[in-house]
Amino acid sequence: MALIVQKFGGSSVGDAESIKRVAKRIAEAKRAGNDVVVVVSAMGDTTDELIDLAREITPLPPQREMDILLTAGERISMSLLAMAITNLGIRAKSFTGQQAGLITDAVHGRARIVDVVPSRIRETVEKGHVAIVAGFQGVNPEAGDVTTLGRGGSDTTAVALAAGLGADVCEIYTDVDGVFTADPRIVPSARKIDRISFEEMLEMAASGAKVLVLRCVEYARRYNVPIHVRSSYAAHPGTLVINPDADVPDAPGLSDALFASLSQPRSHESEQESSMEAPIISGVAHDRSEAKITVVGVPDVPGTAARIFENVASAGVNIDMIVQNVSAAATGKTDISFTLPADQVVEATTALDALRDDVTFESLQIDDQIGKLSLIGAGMKSHPGVSAKFFAALSDANVNIEMISTSEIRISVVTRADSLDDAVRAVHTAFDLDTEAEAVVYAGTGR
Amino acid sequence: MALIVQKFGGSSVGDAESIKRVAKRIAEAKRAGNDVVVVVSAMGDTTDELIDLAREITPLPPQREMDILLTAGERISMSLLAMAITNLGIRAKSFTGQQAGLITDAVHGRARIVDVVPSRIRETVEKGHVAIVAGFQGVNPEAGDVTTLGRGGSDTTAVALAAGLGADVCEIYTDVDGVFTADPRIVPSARKIDRISFEEMLEMAASGAKVLVLRCVEYARRYNVPIHVRSSYAAHPGTLVINPDADVPDAPGLSDALFASLSQPRSHESEQESSMEAPIISGVAHDRSEAKITVVGVPDVPGTAARIFENVASAGVNIDMIVQNVSAAATGKTDISFTLPADQVVEATTALDALRDDVTFESLQIDDQIGKLSLIGAGMKSHPGVSAKFFAALSDANVNIEMISTSEIRISVVTRADSLDDAVRAVHTAFDLDTEAEAVVYAGTGR
Incomplete structure (x- = not known):
């Protein structure tokens, strides 16, 4: 049994059907005996649509108001996801960044996390419920105002929450199978990487690999949070981003499958x-x-x-x-x-x-x-x-x-x-x- | 100079153009020397669309999550309205029900207001800014959860805030000119009522007149808040709902115009x-x-x-x-x-x-x-x-x-x-x- 933080991006929760599918996925992890905390982004194109609305109003929206506007997106996805999980017979509650204790500085639009105080999330998990947390947002406690974390904010929320809760692993669900040796759209023969160090992943992200943003990997390295990048459409393991000396974390299907995969030589090693x-x-x-x-x-x-x-x-x-x-x-x-x-x-x-x-x-x-x-x-x-x-x-x-x-x-x-x-x-x-x-x-x- | 609470409903802020028009209206009241607090509903059909989304997920959504979902609507309208006012050169800030101090009980979906502590709104107004407040929502302080007030909630928010701030008048903007002697869709010769007592308005609302909900009139009567029901499309005065013995409040255009209108005999009196x-x-x-x-x-x-x-x-x-x-x-x-x-x-x-x-x-x-x-x-x-x-x-x-x-x-x-x-x-x-x-x-x- 482990404490797992799962993050689902906007394309994984683009409509009601996708939300139900993600809910099943979460329910499986919960029924397997894990404590589960979920971080979710706004549905599909919601954020872009809200930005377009703001542009119709004014070319220069005040950043404080822009943050209030954009954080409406996660309110919608997180509450719908909590409903869908509840509908499967598992108690779930959704929380804003503020309620989840994501404390940031006052820089609207690209706030930095300064502290994570996830007491409500911990209570919720201890009651055996699934906690759903809005990605991308936090609160500036001096002003009492909502802030947003900027690009890749939801991944960063997930890793920060995993660090704050001492989670065993932070699973980032995405529309690819994991981190690849190259972008498969350019190199069709690219291979999924089973395991990669924080440092290598940092260089990959800094060099243009889009599967994880740099900031999220930096945060994970600093707090030593294992990240598991995996497909939201398939059950097999993806890529584990981890301290090279660390044990493989205890997460659904991960340990066995990764053990099997690691016990085989890497293909290019075996050949030459x-x-x-x-x-x-x-x-x-x-x-x-x-x-x-x-x-x-x-x-x-x-x-x-x-x-x-x-x-x-x-x-x-x-x-x-x-x-x-x-x-x-x-x-x-x-x-x-x-x-x-x-x-x-x-x-x-x-x-x-x-x-x-x-x-x-x-x-x-x-x-x-x-x-x-x-x-x-x-x-x-x-x-x-x-x-x-x-x-x-x-x-x-x-x-x-x-x-x-x-x-x-x-x-x-x-x-x-x-x-x-x-x-x-x-x-x-x-x-x-x-x-x-x-x-x-x-x-x-x-x- | 007066302190005015203005409430705009969903049809008044249905799209970007409508929001800009409402912003101009608010700017006029502010430039006339008044302190202005605005309560706004969700844009157009947003609430219905969110309810439909929830129904696609589950027939029985948990009420706590439903409230989180629905309150996304006012986040969007209130931040866009603040942007539009700022764009006219007037500082404006938007606030959730929680930030505005609308304290409710814990009954999700139809919470009752138990207290109004509008200290942030007062501060904002004292700085000379316009405060925009989300209608329909509050916070249950024990749980730290957002609540919604149910049908007619935004009108009730406006009256409660007017009472809490000691406002001179609460203006309810709507798509008709005021309260009529009958529904003009059935009686084309119906006449706009210039002034009506709280008690009569209560009976009208309880008997099916839809322009104001019963609950909002009850609140206004209890705290003696003058309500001015008026068109969001025209500048002339609408209907004043007021204690019969009270003076006409000091509000933009209202006193002069109402004096003129009250000094003429009511049409049915003059005849028979x-x-x-x-x-x-x-x-x-x-x-x-x-x-x-x-x-x-x-x-x-x-x-x-x-x-x-x-x-x-x-x-x-x-x-x-x-x-x-x-x-x-x-x-x-x-x-x-x-x-x-x-x-x-x-x-x-x-x-x-x-x-x-x-x-x-x-x-x-x-x-x-x-x-x-x-x-x-x-x-x-x-x-x-x-x-x-x-x-x-x-x-x-x-x-x-x-x-x-x-x-x-x-x-x-x-x-x-x-x-x-x-x-x-x-x-x-x-x-x-x-x-x-x-x-x-x-x-x-x-x-």
Whole structure:
């Protein structure tokens, strides 16, 4: 018997039928003897529809009111889900973020969780009931106002609640079977990963893998909350995101199935590199959401790059990769390129324009036709063969590399956007991550 | 300068355009120098759509969850309205029932207000902002759970908040111009009433006039809150529901316009009965929502009627009119008829069936083809001519009377449903309530 936090996203509760199906799933976990706490997002497109309504009213809605508006979405899904579970003969009660004790700061629209005080949830579970908690929302206790957590907020709610309750596992239900070695829409032969470390998952999320948001993985790593990413349409285990030294948590079907799966060698190990010291490659992530800005003709004097990036960062822009060209000896000038989320280009160029007289650069080039590819795997640095194989694969596929960055467990490159898919497939194959096509199951949605 | 509570119903805030129009209306009252608190219902059909969603999930949703579900509706309308007002350059903040201090008992679905502690609303108004409050909802403080007030809940929220804040007037905005001497859909020549006492309005509401619910008028009378029922589409004054001895409250346009209107004689007085002692007839109300149950063949012994009505009442049925026939000497048996809301017939007949062996009645007859007509006016009892004229008018119109009941300020009769419209028109004309047809304005909706 375990305490399990289950999170269901908007597409899993898109209509009454889906809500009933999710309720059955929850009832099974409960009837198997577990204590169950459920975090749920707003139904399907509710949030987008509410945003559209607000835009019809005003182009600049006050954030406090926007949060009140958007949190209506989870009130609807959570109460309907509680009704559906009750209808199956299991007592269930729904709770807002405030009632569940999700205390946040006062930053409406992207609040940070500062504390979790889930006493009502604990009481509910101790009575043997299922507690349903609204994802994505919390309360700023000074003002007594509802707040929202921003993108990926419901996953973060689930992990935070699991940490606060000391849950055995946090199950994130999604419309794919788990975390894959690459995006199966691009690499049909991608393989589901059975188990991945927090650090590798962090790099995957930071590199564009969309199945979990970075923030949620960061929270899980900090509080050591095992995450189980699995399909809301199928019963088999998905991907366990976990401390590498931890035991497999006790959750419905998970321990047995994972034991069986882990006792078999990983497919690429069994074929070529079965030595104990072989670098373990987790997967290939890609990201199409970034843009590249090049600051042309920057004087190559100390402190220039610092001034540029300080200003851009203080405009709230998340700079990712940076490349500074070798200075041209004749002019003493150089070019500095960096990547950033494409939707922050306006903020960045505004901040840079304000610096034009100060830094005296010549021009700005903006390029939103880039793609980023990342290979992620523990122990990569100690295996120089990895990067050699990586670059060879890209070269064989005629992919031109524009920028490179590396970490302990990741190599990333920037390519043209239109060669990104080829690059992902080439690298995936080169590292023997391919599996039989039928192993990839798109349960239910057909996505 | 006054403190005004304004209430806008669902049809006034049905879409983004309507919300913007209501925002302008609120901004005008605020710019005229008043402090403004607004109570708002859920948009248009939102509540019905949410109820339908719940029914798709389960036929018997738990009431606690139903309340969580339904209160999503006002979150949407109140935040959008606050955005729209802010967009006009006036600071506005929205508040849930809980945040506004509407404390209720724990009866989900039809909670009673037990206290109003509007400290946050007062603070907001004192800062010069407009406070928007969710209608229809409150909080049960013991459980920390949201509750709903049931039918007409938003009107009741508005009056309760006006009482708690000591507001000068509670304006109820609606899609008609005010309270009419009869339903203008049946009597096109019905006249808008400028001013009516709480007591008369109570009788009107209890007799089927739908513009205000009984509960809201009861609350207003108890706390002496002047209500101004007016059109959300037109600026002219509507109907003031007020203590007869009170001064006209200070509200936008109201005092001057009402003074002008009150200084002219009421049309039916000026024509026929201009004496100071003439009975003042407020209007004719009708009700098609009742049914009649006849308990046939009841032993005419003391205590029988009491046992019948005790049982029916304890099943939660609201009995309205009662008639007991003269006992037939031969059998010592009689028939007892009573009217009740048509949607409570099942409860009533179930309660009566359980009594069958005990009371030994012969059969039950159920008749849902009845109509009720009521004439309401202060000082009616001291004018015996009123009832004579009333019955003569019905007789002239060939309307058969099945039941009669009276109070100090009301005469009600039950007729066949299909002769109710004729009956209403006949009585309206007999008491000189008709006015020129153009005086009835169906602003905006065309309803």
